[in-house]
Amino acid sequence: MEPVEEIVIVGAGIAGLATALGLHRKGVKSLVLESSPTLRSTGFALGIWTNAWRALDALEIGNKAREHHLLVERVTVLSPSSGATLGEIRLEEIEGKKSTVGQLERCFWVLIGGDGINSVVAKYLGLKKPSFSGRLAIRGLAEYPTNHGFKPYFIQINGQGFRAGMIPCTERVMYWFFAWHPSVNGSEKADESTTAMREFIVKTLSNSKVPKEIIEVIQRSEFEEVRSSPLRYRSPFSLLFGDITKRNICVIGDAFHPMTPDLGQGGCLALEDTVILARCLSEAVYQNKIEEGLEEFAKIRRWRCAKVVTIAYVVGLLQQSGNWFVRILREMLLGWFMAKALLKIPDYDCGNL
Template sequence: MEHVEEIVIVGAGIAGLATALGLHRKGVKSLVLESFPSIRTSGYAIGTWTNAWRALDALGIGNKIREQHILVERFKVFSPSSGAILREAKLEEIEGKTGKIEIRCVRREFLLQTLAQELPKDTIRYSSKVVLIEEEGDLKLLHLADGSVIKTKVLIGGDGINSIVGKYLGMKKPSSTGRLAVRGFAEYPTNHGFKPEFIQINGQGFRVGMSPSTEKSIYWYFGWYSSENGKDESTTKTGELILIKLSNSKAPNEIIEVIQKSEMDQMVPSPLKYRTPFSLLFGNITKRNICVIGDAFHPMTPDLGQGGCIALEDSVILSRCLSEAVHQGKIEEGLEKFAKVRRWRCAKVVLIAYIVEFIYTTKWELVYELLREKVLAGIMAGALLMVANYDCGEV
């Protein structure tokens, strides 16, 4: 008798592995197809906020991740023009409707490995790139690059911003923001000595931030608008370009030190893209027995640090909706329930991130003087905490 998979997840990223683990916790088997020959180690780290920790706890791995990463105790926003602190908050004193605020900077590789280790050994199939999706009755036929074909009753696309599953659903390509970003780690042989603080600077056409991840590593990011025709990016090395932009501001010395300690010759900028809130609200994120999650669903600018967090929310909610649907034999209804829950939440976060990005990276002097530093620093901090103040529930 021909073998048919119950559920196939394309992509062994955060969303894909977390969904597989959520289903496993509910006694539902899935197969994860990953095009790479192993877990991907790129991506450095993700800012893991309260909403993500609630998802990780629901998946049963929260404490394993916590014990390896530093708890951020304070949040600071600096002025790029004066170096003054515009906003400062002690996080232990802030409590929302879902409890205390919790932020840690989690190494992406460690998170993926932890998720993978919790899964049955035969769950992930590496070197399995999907190149074509077809239908055979109620089944989906997945044609792989090696010529093999896998049949499945349910198909989940967790395959990133260029998702082949999203393309099959007819989702529009993500829009460009005109911005570039670089992320990195500064590694120290012993304790780096930095305070457990999340530091951020917004303005003068760029955004930069840093936070300790472990006792020996500091995570940082830098995002900026590409110049006309990308002339400065093509003639200047990325590391040098970042230091030039920072030297023309009043950035704290510790941020410059951390970036200088990173592997500057290996810095490669990535274009930032997002899917519009309108397309999230009205696009085909699910159809019959197929859906998308994570960046395949809602790529967003990193201005709220919520991309990975929202993907973890997706995973818990989809695991809950889909496991119930599998047991009841109502797959389509389960996926529609997931879509209904996630559309407004994801569209709202994408929109807030886009607005924050526009305000803080514009070079309009009037906006900068009258709004950005004097009024909107507090609103920005409030937006960060508001978005993180969400509970996805149990698996």
């Protein structure tokens, strides 16, 4: 009996679909499984840094994606206590290189888990459950009837027990986020209702030196679809020493390396995964060495992902801390350092397919 697609991808999110596309570019067929019977409108925005653009270019969809995005020109970090600018970095888009593809006539049974932070495949591999960072986050969108008038800057406000920011998605839509420790200032009840969430965020920002324009963005947002969510991450030790692959099974994306969103790299690392896995797996199919190909993928990704998960956690902890010593250090030095860190992590090239 002629075999059907024998590479099965669990989860039709960013990682799953991009992996399927990467394999398709290499002439390898795959089957994507998704539990939802219909398309869902979830999430708010996806930040695409340089490393992700390189991955999208390798998948040959970078130019198409550029037609639907707004280029951010600058990252600005503000002090919540004084309103002063602590750090400012200009951003430049770096073009990647496109890849050539080949064709294959046969493939072998492989299971790829791209099924998110609560991954069943990760559980099967024995990876530890993601840990709670002790922080919650709310994300939202503010829509304007015409141009909102904001420059294409990524504005961040860090400290006093919270971390907030906003960034334009289009000329009419602003994305914003707010992260906090639920045990601070009685805010553990902030997510009991949409009204309570809005009042808590506006009150917290109003008690700081945050520009009124930022508060107005949040006040304009519709809170019906806004929910707070715990920020979780997988221990770097689990990434370094756990079973990312086992025989013919592996994980990618949030099923592999869930992290706090403090570097905006979750989706970007998932796209890196897809290109590297498609390359390793297609080469392994050519040589009939599937297990070795998956092990090579794990070898390439372990340290990179553990590093980014660690830095994201530490940066979020320092940025949000209300400790007086950390606050002084942050406002004197760390604002500039953290802004630079936002550029160093994306300076990674996953290569071509």
